[in-house]
Every structure is written in structure tokens, then in C-alpha cells.
Amino acid sequence: MTRSAKAGRLFGDHFLSRLAAEEQAIVANVRRLAKEVLGPNAAAVAQQDVFAWETFRLLAKEGVIGTAFPREAGGTDARQVLRIRIVEELGRVCSASASIVTGADLSCRAIVAGASDELKTELLPGLCRGEIQAAFALSEPGAGSDVRGLATVIRREGDRYLIDGEKKFITRGTTADWFVVVGRAEHDPDCFIAVLVPRNASGFMIGPEVGKLGWAGVPISSLEFRNVATPVANRLGQEGDGFNLAQDALVRARIGHAAMALGRAIGAVEIATAYMADRKLFGKSLGEHQGAQWMLAEMVTRIEASRALVQLAAEKYDGTDPDAGIFASMAKLQATDLGMKVVTDALQLTGGRGYLQDFPLERFFRDAKLNQIGEGSSEVHKTVIGRDAVRRARDLERHPCLKFESLVDY
Numbered sequence: 138m139t140r141s142a143k144a145g146r147l148f149g150d151h152f153l154s155r156l157a158a159e160e161q162a163i164v165a166n167v168r169r170l171a172k173e174v175l176g177p178n179a180a181a182v183a184q185q186d187v188f189a190w191e192t193f194r195l196l197a198k199e200g201v202i203g204t205a206f207p208r209e210a211g212g213t214d215a216r217q218v219l220r221i222r223i224v225e226e227l228g229r230v231c232s233a234s235a236s237i238v239t240g241a242d243l244s245c246r247a248i249v250a251g252a253s254d255e256l257k258t259e260l261l262p263g264l265c266r267g268e269i270q271a272a273f274a275l276s277e278p279g280a281g282s283d284v285r286g287l288a289t290v291i292r293r294e295g296d297r298y299l300i301d302g303e304k305k306f307i308t309r310g311t312t313a314d315w316f317v318v319v320g321r322a323e324h325d326p327d328c329f330i331a332v333l334v335p336r337n338a339s340g341f342m343i344g345p346e347v348g349k350l351g352w353a354g355v356p357i358s359s360l361e362f363r364n365v366a367t368p369v370a371n372r373l374g375q376e377g378d379g380f381n382l383a384q385d386a387l388v389r390a391r392i393g394h395a396a397m398a399l400g401r402a403i404g405a406v407e408i409a410t411a412y413m414a415d416r417k418l419f420g421k422s423l424g425e426h427q428g429a430q431w432m433l434a435e436m437v438t439r440i441e442a443s444r445a446l447v448q449l450a451a452e453k454y455d456g457t458d459p460d461a462g463i464f465a466s467m468a469k470l471q472a473t474d475l476g477m478k479v480v481t482d483a484l485q486l487t488g489g490r491g492y493l494q495d496f497p498l499e500r501f502f503r504d505a506k507l508n509q510i511g512e513g514s515s516e517v518h519k520t521v522i523g524r525d526a527v528r529r530a531r532d533l534e535r536h537p538c539l540k541f542e543s544l545v546d547y
């Protein structure tokens with residue numbers, strides 16, 4: 138059946154108009170790739186569940202991976218307001234594609250921000266072109282949500298560092314050429330150090346890929362470091378900068394997770410509404426039933442509200458606003474929890490069809506969960522946001538309706 142079709146989003150591409158013309162062209166190209174290649178191939182990528190090299194190479198060739206890199210390295214140094222549009226487009230069709238783009242930033246950000254000029258010149262052009270890959274190794278068996286519990290020890294010996302420890306859940310562990318490793322200085326447990334370790338370093342062991350619920354096409358593995366040596370010249374930033382370098386990468390990654398979850402939610406709504414139009418039951422289409430319309434209304438309203446919050450977080454990051462981190466937490470919490478709910482409801486709306494493996498919502502449903510866990514779970518972000526809100530409230534003027542000095546004694 139042929140349909141007259143209009144490209145774009147259900148409620149418009151309002152944030153696109155805030156981008157410069159060349160930025161809009163990048164989004165248009167990503168949308169084309171999503172439509173012509175990445176969307177149609179997404180199910181096969183997920184089914185094979187090996188690193189999605191073809192997707193990676195395509196995104197590198199088209200300069201999408203390069204959006205995370207500085208111009209000197211051949212990249213486009215994209216603002217976060219552009220990156221969220223790109224990631225949203227990719228998340229709408231294929232989580233592996235979106236993860237490849239957010240992961241390039243997560244794994245390379247500390248190199249961009251903290252490597253020596255020599256190291257940047259050596260590594261960034263190849264990373265930007267997708268000729269080599271990096272991985273970001275922070276999480277450990279004893280330190281996931283509680284990152285300050287890192288047990289990996291880094292000790293200096295002359296002009297090299299020696300590393301001992303374990304990392305787990307590391308995306309691209311089996312494919313990366315370089316690893317950004319964060320650990321504690323042996324001489325001072327409060328001093329965090331980030332170093333780059335090459336894949337072939339002696340004593341560095343990479344575990345096998347681990348099966349997981351979703352995000353097929355971007356495998357993870359564990360890493361083990363036994364007296365692994367890396368030159369002091371491979372340190373990122375100064376000794377003591379490790380935690381801040383990781384935090385900067387994580388803030389950007391949180392905004393990325395939010396955009397990916399929103400993109401997937403938008404895609405899920407498109408798929409559900411297509412089914413609602415086609416499916417006839419009780420004498421009319423599913424879309425004509427008020428109960429289904431109400432579900433849809435909740436989804437699209439909350440998606441648009443969340444998009445505005447994600448946009449705000451990206452704007453704050455681009456403007457180096459000191460509140461960028463807390464808004465990134467809010468955006469991630471809101472968009473990823475909503476993403477899980479929307480995908481669940483969209484699957485419900487598509488009934489048994491949605492539950493089948495040949496229908497994309499089954500994949501969307503499995504993929505949505507990780508956005509609520511990675512880069513700080515929803516609970517961690519609630520803790521961060523709640524603590525921050527209590528602190529801010531202490532500094533605020535009293536509400537004008539409160540006329541008592543003490544609210545406790547009366």
C-alpha cells in the first residue's frame with residue numbers, strides 16, 4: 138500500500154531551527170543514514186550481536202563519530218545541542234548506532250581534554266576517522282554506582298606507571314586499541330589518576346564478551362591489570378585530575394543517554410501509531426479508541442517536555458554553566474525513565490505483534506533498560522538531584538506565604 142508520507146517528527150522539529158545551517162545539514166545526513174541504512178539494518182545488527190563494525194565504519198566515514206572531536210584532529214567539535222539531535226536520530230532506529238556515537242565521546246573525551254599535545258597528535262586523528270578505537274574503563278567489581286570506591290591502584294616508578302586492578306562492564310573492551318583507565322594513586326588514595334593503556338601492554342588481560350539483555354552490537358567485557366606498565370607521558374591531565382576528567386566525560390555521556398532514550402521513545406511512538414492506524418478492533422481502528430488515544434497523549438506530551446529538558450541541559454553544557462552537571466542528571470533521569478515507560482506502553486499498544494522478535498519494539502524494550510542503569514542509575518541521579526535541591530533550598534529566601542520564624546515550634 139502506498140501512503141503519502143511527510144518526514145519529520147509528530148510535533149515538529151522545533152529545536153532544529155536553533156542550529157546553524159551546517160549543523161542542520163549534519164542532522165539531515167544522519168536522518169538519511171538512519172532511514173536508508175541504520176534503521177533497515179538494525180535488527181540484523183542486534184541479531185548478530187558482535188561489534189557492529191559496518192555501522193562504526195559508516196558513522197566514521199560520514200563524519201558522525203568526528204562530531205565528538207576537535208577540528209585540529211579532523212572533527213567538527215559539535216556543540217551538545219547538535220550532538221543530542223544526532224543521537225536522538227540514531228536512538229530512534231538503532232541503539233548500537235547511538236551507542237557507537239555516544240561511546241566515541243565517552244571513551245575519547247578524557248584524551249581530548251587531558252592528553253599531552255604529542256599524544257593528541259598521535260591518537261586523535263585516527264580515533265576521529267575510526268581507524269582506531271578507545272574504551273573508557275572506570276567501573277569495577279566493587280565500584281559501580283559508588284565510583285569513589287575504585288580499588289585499581291596506580292603507582293609511579295620512574296618514568297612509568299604500574300597498574301593493578303580489575304574493571305568490569307567495559308564497552309569496546311574486545312575491540313579498543315587504547316583504554317582510558319582511572320585508578321587511585323598508591324601514595325594517596327584520595328588522588329585519582331587517569332592513564333592511557335595500549336591494548337598490547339604486558340600483564341593486561343581482556344576477558345571474553347559477556348551476554349546481555351540489549352544493546353546488541355556493542356559488546357562489553359572485563360579487564361584485568363597485573364603490574365601493567367604505561368609511560369608517565371600517557372597520563373591524562375595531572376595526578377589528581379582523574380576523577381574530574383571522568384566526570385566531564387560522564388556529564389556529556391548522561392546528556393547522550395537522555396537523547397538516545399528520547400529518540401527510542403519517539404521511534405516507539407511512531408511504530409505504535411502505525412499499528413494503531415492499521416489495527417481494526419471492535420468496529421474501528423485502535424487509534425479511534427479513546428483509551429488508546431489517552432495513552433498516546435501521555436507519551437507524546439511527556440516526550441516533548443523531556444526534549445525541552447534535554448535541550449536545556451545541552452545548552453547549559455555548551456554555555457559552561459556551573460549547573461550543567463545537575464541538569465544533565467535531571468535530563469538523564471527524566472528521559473531514560475520516560476523512555477522505559479514509553480517503550481513499554483508502545484509495546485502494550487501493539488499487543489501480541491509487539492511481543493514478537495521480528496517486530497522492532499521487542500528490541501527497543503530490551504535496549505531501553507540500560508539507559509536507566511549506565512552512567513549513573515536513576516537512583517543515583519535522584520540522590521544527586523535531591524541532595525542538591527536540599528542544599529539550594531537552604532540558600533533561598535523564605536516563601537512569601539510563610540510568616541513564622543520557626544516552622545517547627547508553634
Ligand SMILES: Cc1cc2nc3c(=O)[nH]c(=O)nc-3n(C[C@H](O)[C@H](O)[C@H](O)COP(=O)(O)OP(=O)(O)OC[C@H]3O[C@@H](n4cnc5c(N)ncnc54)[C@H](O)[C@@H]3O)c2cc1C
Nearest residue numbers: 273274275276281282306307308510511512513514516520
Ligand atoms: C552494557 C553496559 C555497558 C557499560 N559500559 C561501561 C563502560 O564502557 N565503562 C564503564 O566504566 N562502565 C560501564 N558500565 C558500567 C555502568 O556504568 C554501571 O553498571 C553503572 O554505573 C551501575 O553500577 P553497578 O552495575 O555496579 O550497579 P550497583 O552500583 O551495584 O547498583 C545497583 C543498583 O542499586 C541501586 N542504587 C545504587 N545507588 C543507590 C543509592 N544511592 N540509593 C538507592 N539505590 C541505589 C540502583 O538501582 C542501581 O542500579 C556498563 C554497564 C553495562 C551494563
